[in-house]
Amino acid sequence: KIRFATGDILLLQAREDALQSSLNSLGCLPLASRGLSITTPRNVLLASAIFAITLAIIAIGLVPAATALVTGALVMILVGLIPVGRIYDSIDMSVIVLVAAMLPVGQALETSGGSQLIADALLSVDHSLPPAATLALLMVAVMLISNVVNNAAAAVLAAPVAISLARGMDASVDPFLMAVAIGASCAFLTPIGHQSNTLVMAPGGYRFGDYWRLGLPLSILVVLCAVPAILWIWPL
Known part of the structure; x- marks a missing residue:
């Protein structure tokens, strides 16, 4: 009942060996593969259950996070959720290289004295701002x-900066470290801020500007909610 026009894009679900013949019969041209796959509800539930159990094991402290997550991935392979022949194809090496390359950058900034320089600059601003504003400023900077x-x-x-800032204000370190933790976990503005952002960029067809359009109001909302909650739970 739908009349298609030239340029329409269809998402087809079919076995890989039958896909080409289906495209020919429909008069469609295949586009570049984005690595998308539609699985069965049973597989979705099984994968979700394995992941939930893995998170529960980490939360109660039975084993370290790295061990639990690797074990969860191996279980998914053993139960057939991930074909053995596609194990290496499922690993996004660009994300691994990005994470590995950025860790030394942060360590270099810390050992070069950059963290102390930033802390001193924030302390100079602190004299004209209330503590809550200083905490929000630290979170936004992170x-x-x-x-x-x-x-x-x-x-x-940012952790050494937060510690130096708390000591300079003669305040508790906990709220400042929590501000660092929340700020570091809210990289919504760019596709390179977090590996999850990078992973969904190609399959979702997102552009660089799509991230900050939605990420900016989301970041503002996080700051407005997180700062009062931190000051309430971890007073200065």
Whole structure:
């Protein structure tokens, strides 16, 4: 009942060996593969259950996170959720290289004295701002850094800054470290800020500008909600 026009794009689900013949019969031309696959509800539930169990094991502290996650991935392979022949194809090496390359950048900024320089600059601003504004300023600064470097590298860089800032204000370190943790986890403005952003860019067909259009209001919302919650749970 739908009349298609030239230029329409269809998403077809078919076995790989029958896909070409289906395209020929429909008069369609195949586009470049984006690596998308539509699985069965059973597989979705099984994968979700394995992932939930893995997170529960990490949460109760039975095994380290790295061990639990690798074990969960192996279980998915053993139960047939990921074909053995596609194990290496399923690994996005560009994300691994990005994460590995950005960690030394954060360590270099810390050992070069950059963290102390930033802390001194924030302390100079602190004299004219209330503590809540200083905490929000630190969180925003970490958010901006985490959108350029990896979030782990941003946390490595900003944690010494937060500690120095808290000591300079003669305040508790906990709220400042929580601000760093939340800020480093909210890299919504660029596709390179977090590996999850990079992973969905190609399959979703997103452009660089799509991230900050949605990420900017989301980041503002996080700051407005997180700063009062931090000050309530971890007072200065």
